[in-house]
Amino acid sequence: MDAPLESQLQDREEDDPTRPKPSPPCRLVIFGGGGDLTRRLLIPAIYNLVCAGLLDDDFGIVAVDWAELTTEALRDQLEETMREFVAQRKANAVTLQEEAWDWLDRRVSYLRGSFDDAETYKQLDVLCGPVNCVYYLAVASRFFGTIVSQLDAAGLTREDGQFRRVVVEKPFGSDLASARALNVKLRASLAESQIYRIDHYLGKETVQNILALRFSNGFFEPLWNRQNIDHVQITAAETVGVERRGRFYEGTGALRDMVPNHIMQLLAMVAMEAPTSFDADAVRDEKSKVMVATHQLDWRDTVRGQYTPGTIAGRPMVGYREEPDVSPDSGTETFAALKLNIDNWRWAGVPFYLRTGKRLTQRKTEIAVHFKQAPYALFRDTPVDKLTPNIMVLQIQPSEGVTMQFSAKMPGPVVKLGGVRMKFDYADWFQEGPSTGYETLIYDCLIGDATLFQRADNVEAGWNVVQPALDAWADGMGDLRFYDAGRAGPDDADALLTRDGRHWLRLTS
Numbered sequence: 001m002d003a004p005l006e007s008q009l010q011d012r013e014e015d016d017p018t019r020p021k022p023s024p025p026c027r028l029v030i031f032g033g034g035g036d037l038t039r040r041l042l043i044p045a046i047y048n049l050v051c052a053g054l055l056d057d058d059f060g061i062v063a064v065d066w067a068e069l070t071t072e073a074l075r076d077q078l079e080e081t082m083r084e085f086v087a088q089r090k091a092n093a094v095t096l097q098e099e100a101w102d103w104l105d106r107r108v109s110y111l112r113g114s115f116d117d118a119e120t121y122k123q124l125d126v127l128c129g130p131v132n133c134v135y136y137l138a139v140a141s142r143f144f145g146t147i148v149s150q151l152d153a154a155g156l157t158r159e160d161g162q163f164r165r166v167v168v169e170k171p172f173g174s175d176l177a178s179a180r181a182l183n184v185k186l187r188a189s190l191a192e193s194q195i196y197r198i199d200h201y202l203g204k205e206t207v208q209n210i211l212a213l214r215f216s217n218g219f220f221e222p223l224w225n226r227q228n229i230d231h232v233q234i235t236a237a238e239t240v241g242v243e244r245r246g247r248f249y250e251g252t253g254a255l256r257d258m259v260p261n262h263i264m265q266l267l268a269m270v271a272m273e274a275p276t277s278f279d280a281d282a283v284r285d286e287k288s289k290v291m292v293a294t295h296q297l298d299w300r301d302t303v304r305g306q307y308t309p310g311t312i313a314g315r316p317m318v319g320y321r322e323e324p325d326v327s328p329d330s331g332t333e334t335f336a337a338l339k340l341n342i343d344n345w346r347w348a349g350v351p352f353y354l355r356t357g358k359r360l361t362q363r364k365t366e367i368a369v370h371f372k373q374a375p376y377a378l379f380r381d382t383p384v385d386k387l388t389p390n391i392m393v394l395q396i397q398p399s400e401g402v403t404m405q406f407s408a409k410m411p412g413p414v415v416k417l418g419g420v421r422m423k424f425d426y427a428d429w430f431q432e433g434p435s436t437g438y439e440t441l442i443y444d445c446l447i448g449d450a451t452l453f454q455r456a457d458n459v460e461a462g463w464n465v466v467q468p469a470l471d472a473w474a475d476g477m478g479d480l481r482f483y484d485a486g487r488a489g490p491d492d493a494d495a496l497l498t499r500d501g502r503h504w505l506r507l508t509s
């Protein structure tokens with residue numbers, strides 16, 4: 001008799017040659033290892049990799065920071081955060097898996113030192129020895145250049161049979177010129193293949209699913225072009241404010257913070273041509289092409305907004321200018337809406353409308369592909385604006401899935417159409433592994449797969465698109481508009497679409 005289906009599937013999974021293998025032996029050196037990013041995201045992600053059996057026995061973490069810490073004290077701090085982290089995610093894991101945590105805990109060590117002191121790097125060399133190393137720069141961007149030149153001067157970027165890679169966190173520059181300068185600085189010490197520029201959006205399962213959806217199914221791609229698509233809306237709405245990052249955000253704003261990086265990555269995934277393979281460069285070449293084909297942003301196609309006091313989910317919220325470390329007459333935008341056009345055969349004439357903001361009605365990241373109206377001769381007596389538009393929504397977060405909206409005949413003797421929805425929910429189909437989004441990125445870096453990391457030209461192409469609007473805003477063009485916390489952004493954001501006869505999909509609480 002055949003084995004039950006479940007065990008057949010399990011056997012198949014164990015023999016599966018595509019099943020991920022443990023990463024090679026490696027030291028993960030985290031600059032800023034005593035900081036927030038390490039505690040909140042990197043360590044939980046690494047712990048999840050341990051639980052999944054994806055790290056080699058000869059794996060170790062060296063946390064480098066200037067804080068007065070010891071290895072013991074750091075391990076205690078990390079354990080405490082991990083217990084909180086697991087407790088918050090009860091749906092996935094009820095308690096910390098002690099065995100996995102012990103495994104990781106033993107492999108963490110702390111090196112106290114200043115990032116600009118050659119001595120730190122000498123000690124690091126002694127501590128790591130001649131092994132594969134990934135240097136993770138979980139530090140403020142002003143240290144990126146210094147750390148990389150110091151690593152280089154100490155001979156720690158040389159690859160003599162072992163790999164030496166550098167992971168660079170966001171923000172990668174604050175405009176096109178600074179992004180270019182940073183690339184030049186990094187390339188003075190490293191080959192492009194050693195640089196892993198992180199955009200954490202690319203670690204999200206649903207973002208990766210965009211390519212799978214488009215290119216492994218027969219019925220989306222034939223429709224995916226200007227003949228059938230009217231326009232595309234990309235929304236990255238947050239309910240959080242600037243939290244404790246007022247100082248950083250004051251000099252950054254919503255456009256720099258979200259658009260040239262995260263949102264341009266989403267746009268590239270939706271708009272790129274099929275790569276010839278899933279090799280890192282084949283994918284990144286196609287992304288680059290579509291980003292280069294994207295028109296530079298005209299400030300007349302932008303709206304910038306800032307939140308004032310309001311309520312979200314019944315809770316009162318202060319306005320942006322009352323947030324800690326924010327100037328009381330700040331002109332920084334916490335909301336941006338824009339329209340972009342892509343100058344290529346597939347997309348000419350199809351606008352891409354993007355919006356992102358803090359303290360909005362709802363937390364939601366999604367891409368809505370609006371298809372053209374059907375030739376409605378059959379329903380001649382139906383007002384066009386009453387026909388349900390065909391929209392395919394790729395939901396990135398917080399719910400993850402795909403929804404299709406279309407018309408169907410309502411039951412009854414008279415032909416009447418009603419709007420219906422068909423919904424695929426990730427959670428219904430796949431067992432969701434515990435994930436922070438950083439697991440894939442860290443694992444890929446350890447195994448040397450750069451597909452989900454940004455190449456120098458990708459980063460520069462993103463900045464190049466937004467640069468004219470940044471310049472125009474700095475010159476006083478485009479007034480700052482205000483919106484109450486808890487709304488969908490300023491009214492002018494609606495006007496950006498209504499002037500083209502279109503509407504945003506509603507953000508609702």
Ligand code: BG6
Nearest residue numbers: 170200238240257258262365397
């Ligand atoms: C970060 C921005 O890069 O992305 C933050 O600096 C923003 O301001 C965050 O809140 C959004 O990420 P996510 O994964 O919550 O959508």
